[in-house]
């Protein structure tokens with residue numbers, strides 16, 4: 489099992505290009521199935537969740553070739569409509585293949601997505617929306633069997649919660665369904681807009697992506713296209729946390745400022761100075777950081793749940809108290825016990841975590857238990873005094889491309905052993 493070994497308390501400097509977004513790449517890879525043709529995707533991160541999606545595409549009979557960060561996918565010869573359990577369990581967001589497989593094959597068979605490390609993550613919103621679109625879904629022994637003999641039909645779908653995955657699955661099912669589908673209370677994340685942009689360039693008729701109501705006029709078929717994935721706003725904010733806790737000045741290239749509107753104020757309240765110029769962000773961290781007082785995770789454009797863990801490491805070494813309220817997922821405080829092993833002072837009560845900043849963290853051996861928790865431990869280790877070993881880095885590799893390489897280039901002392 490690999491570990492990361494970090495010798496902390498080093499200042500960082502230099503510039504880094506932020507990788508492409510994991511949460512955009514995954515649904516867009518699934519969406520290529522609708523094109524029955526070749527798609528070229530630029531800026532795809534080299535991370536294990538993307539590799540898991542590629543394994544699913546290949547199992548289904550599609551071809552996928554990687555040239556550095558470019559993926560060339562051809563789904564013309566897709567020959568199956570089922571996904572076996574071991575592939576479904578490698579990546580929880582594999583459920584995103586449901587809508588596209590039914591849209592293309594009129595049937596789909598897969599198990600419930602696996603490995604849920606953030607507490608229960610039901611898919612009831614996905615299933616009830618797809619049922620509204622004329623799909624007959626049987627759920628038995630953890631298996632989903634879906635049939636739409638007469639194809640998919642458009643529907644008016646009001647989501648009770650703006651679920652990202654459900655919004656994406658409905659969009660993917662609706663683009664080639666008969667009629668006009670209207671999704672209200674849709675998720676508004678930038679990754680939804682990226683998916684819509686990809687689908688529109690394949691010939692889909694979609695309006696309203698990024699707003700609460702999305703309207704999709706079904707078309708007969710889509711064609712292949714080329715598309716560049718948006719930068720990963722969560723990786724950008726993790727790197728900002730790395731700079732902040734090490735009192736460093738770094739430059740992030742390829743960042744979209746409007747995707748970080750709820751993130752930037754947190755860093756500014758901490759005392760960091762942030763300047764943007766044409767997609768280039770400079771962040772400069774002061775010697776003494778201040779706590780951000782209150783951070784509540786919310787659907788976009790609110791503060792993202794995915795940034796809660798890395799920014800908690802920043803709060804752990806900032807002066808004063810920061811209160812976190814995690815509104816999106818249960819069990820998303822697994823990093824807290826590990827941060828406390830590094831000397832952080834954090835108390836959790838249900839969805840609330842109270843962080844009382846300490847002067848410094850001290851090294852220890854810690855274990856990552858989920859993706860963003862792993863990122864939080866790297867942030868903390870960068871500012872902890874001494875040598876910290878982080879196990880469970882498979883989680884980190886699900887979403888961060890060569891993170892130790894990126895940080896080494898910025899001057900960190902971090903090695904994978």
Ligand code: UD1
Pocket residue numbers: 510511512514581608609610611612613614615649650651652653654679792793794816817818
């Ligand atoms: C996506 C992101 C993930 C991010 C999350 C919230 C991807 C691949 N993953 O996950 O990184 O943390 O959005 O921004 O894009 N829910 C239900 N029923 C459903 C669907 C969701 O109750 O059918 C609940 C979930 O349990 C959770 C909340 O809704 O509590 C948010 O989930 P959702 O927005 O669907 O997140 P994901 O799409 O799974």
